[in-house]
Amino acid sequence: MTNVRELQEHELWNRCDPAIFDFETTASLPGTVTIIGQERAVDSIAFGIEIEAAGFNIYALGTSGTGRTTTIRTLLERAAALGPVPNDWIYVNNFLDDKRPRAIALPPGTAVEFAREMQDLVSDLLREMPRAFDGEEYEQQRAAIVRQAQEMRGQALSQLEQTVESHGFSLVQTAQGVGFAPVINGQVLSAEGFGQLDRPTQQQIEERQKQLHGEVGTAMRLVRDLDREAKRRLTEFDREVADQVAGRVLEEIHTAYGQLPEIAEYLDEVQADVVDNVSAIVAQRDGDPEQARAARDEMLKRYGVNVLVDHGQQKGAPVIFETNPTYSNLVGRIEHRAEMGALVTDFTMIRAGALHRANGGYLVIEMDGLSAHPMAWEGLKRALKNHVIRTEELGAQMQIASTVTLEPEP
Structure with missing residues (x-):
C-alpha cells in the first residue's frame, strides 16, 4: 500500500527569479488564441473571418466552458482592429412625409x-x-x-x-x-x-x-x-x-x-x-x-x-455581441410617448438595434436566444438577404392593430 505523506509548506510552491522574464507585466504579452484539442476549429474560425464575400457566416457549436466565446471574441477583435471605421447613421425629418423619416450616412x-x-x-x-x-x-x-x-x-x-x-x-x-x-x-x-x-x-x-x-x-x-x-x-x-x-x-x-x-x-x-x-x-x-x-x-x-449610430470613439470595425436577440434588439425599435391620452411618436424616437451597431463590422448572436424568438430569426434573415435593416413595429409584422407608428427608411 502506498504511504501517504503530508507535504510541507515549502513543497507547495517554487520561487522563480524575475530576471528570467523580459517583460514588466503580463499585460504587455500578446494573447494566445487556442482551445486545447480544438486547433482545427480555431483555424476554421480564423479562415471564416477572412472571407469577406456576401452570404458567408460562421456557426460555432461547442461545450460550455471550453473558451469558445473568448476565442471568437479575440479573433474578431484582431480582425476588426485592421478594418475601417464604418459610417455614422442619423435619422432626420422627411418634410414631404413625416411618417417616413430619412436615413442618412455620415463620415464616422x-x-x-x-x-x-x-x-x-x-x-x-x-x-x-x-x-x-x-x-x-x-x-x-x-x-x-x-x-x-x-x-x-x-x-x-x-x-x-x-x-x-x-x-x-x-x-x-x-x-x-x-x-x-x-x-x-x-x-x-x-x-x-x-x-x-x-x-x-x-x-x-x-x-x-x-x-x-x-x-x-x-x-x-x-x-x-x-x-x-x-x-x-x-x-x-x-x-x-x-x-x-x-x-x-x-x-x-x-x-x-x-x-x-x-x-x-x-x-x-x-x-x-x-x-x-x-x-x-x-x-x-x-x-x-x-x-x-x-x-x-x-x-x-x-x-x-436623431443620431442612430455614432462611431466617434470607435477604433476599427465594431464587434457586437448580442446575448438577447429579440426582434427589437436586432433591427431596432420605435418608441412612443403619451400626449393627451394617446401614444405618439416621431423620427427622434427611432432606436438602433444590434444590426445597426454592427453594420460594417461583426455581429455575434446567441443562437439559443435567437431560436426562442421566431420573429427575430425572420427579421435577421430578411436583413441579411436584402442587405437592408428595416425598423418597424412588431405588430406590423404580426398584422395586428398597433399605435400610430413610422415607416423609416431602411
Missing part, C-alpha cells in the same frame, strides 16, 4: 457634431428670424408695398366712382361689399324712396342699372385682383426675408457639410421648410416663456437630428 465621428449644429440652428432661427421681422428696414419695405397697393386700389375705386356717377348712381358700402344706389337731385335714393317713384322713372333707373352692372363687375374684379396681388407681394416679401435669414444661419453648416450630397439636399429642404413656416417661427416672439419653450421643442422635433 461626425453625426454627434452635426446634431449639435442643427440644435444650435434652432436657437439661431428663434433669435434671428423675429429680429429681422421687427427691424426698421423690414417695416419700411413692407409699408411701401402696402402704400403702393392702397394707391392702386384707390385709383381703381376712384375710376369706378366716376363711372358710376356718370350713370346717375353713387357708390355705397354694404354688408356684402361695395354697391351703388341711384341719385335723384343730388340725393342718394333709398329703397323706400325708389318705391315712391313713378313707374317710368323706375324703369329708366333699372335700365341704367343693367348697363352699369357689367362695368361695375369688371371694376370690382380689378379691385379684388389688386387686393390679392398686394397679399401675394406681402407674402413673397416675407418669404424673401425668411429665405435670407435662413440662408445666413445655415451658411456655416453648409460650408462644413455641403460636400456630402444627401446632407446638402437635406439642408436645402430645411431652408425651404423654414420659409414655408416662417409665420409660426416669428409668432413665438409674442408668447410667454412657456410658449417660447414649447416653440423651441417643436422646432427641435422638426429640424433636430
Whole structure:
C-alpha cells in the first residue's frame, strides 16, 4: 500500500527569479488564441473571418466552458482592429412625409457634431428670424408695398366712382361689399324712396342699372385682383426675408457639410421648410416663456437630428455581441410617448438595434436566444438577404392593430 505523506509548506510552491522574464507585466504579452484539442476549429474560425464575400457566416457549436466565446471574441477583435471605421447613421425629418423619416450616412465621428449644429440652428432661427421681422428696414419695405397697393386700389375705386356717377348712381358700402344706389337731385335714393317713384322713372333707373352692372363687375374684379396681388407681394416679401435669414444661419453648416450630397439636399429642404413656416417661427416672439419653450421643442422635433449610430470613439470595425436577440434588439425599435391620452411618436424616437451597431463590422448572436424568438430569426434573415435593416413595429409584422407608428427608411 502506498504511504501517504503530508507535504510541507515549502513543497507547495517554487520561487522563480524575475530576471528570467523580459517583460514588466503580463499585460504587455500578446494573447494566445487556442482551445486545447480544438486547433482545427480555431483555424476554421480564423479562415471564416477572412472571407469577406456576401452570404458567408460562421456557426460555432461547442461545450460550455471550453473558451469558445473568448476565442471568437479575440479573433474578431484582431480582425476588426485592421478594418475601417464604418459610417455614422442619423435619422432626420422627411418634410414631404413625416411618417417616413430619412436615413442618412455620415463620415464616422461626425453625426454627434452635426446634431449639435442643427440644435444650435434652432436657437439661431428663434433669435434671428423675429429680429429681422421687427427691424426698421423690414417695416419700411413692407409699408411701401402696402402704400403702393392702397394707391392702386384707390385709383381703381376712384375710376369706378366716376363711372358710376356718370350713370346717375353713387357708390355705397354694404354688408356684402361695395354697391351703388341711384341719385335723384343730388340725393342718394333709398329703397323706400325708389318705391315712391313713378313707374317710368323706375324703369329708366333699372335700365341704367343693367348697363352699369357689367362695368361695375369688371371694376370690382380689378379691385379684388389688386387686393390679392398686394397679399401675394406681402407674402413673397416675407418669404424673401425668411429665405435670407435662413440662408445666413445655415451658411456655416453648409460650408462644413455641403460636400456630402444627401446632407446638402437635406439642408436645402430645411431652408425651404423654414420659409414655408416662417409665420409660426416669428409668432413665438409674442408668447410667454412657456410658449417660447414649447416653440423651441417643436422646432427641435422638426429640424433636430436623431443620431442612430455614432462611431466617434470607435477604433476599427465594431464587434457586437448580442446575448438577447429579440426582434427589437436586432433591427431596432420605435418608441412612443403619451400626449393627451394617446401614444405618439416621431423620427427622434427611432432606436438602433444590434444590426445597426454592427453594420460594417461583426455581429455575434446567441443562437439559443435567437431560436426562442421566431420573429427575430425572420427579421435577421430578411436583413441579411436584402442587405437592408428595416425598423418597424412588431405588430406590423404580426398584422395586428398597433399605435400610430413610422415607416423609416431602411
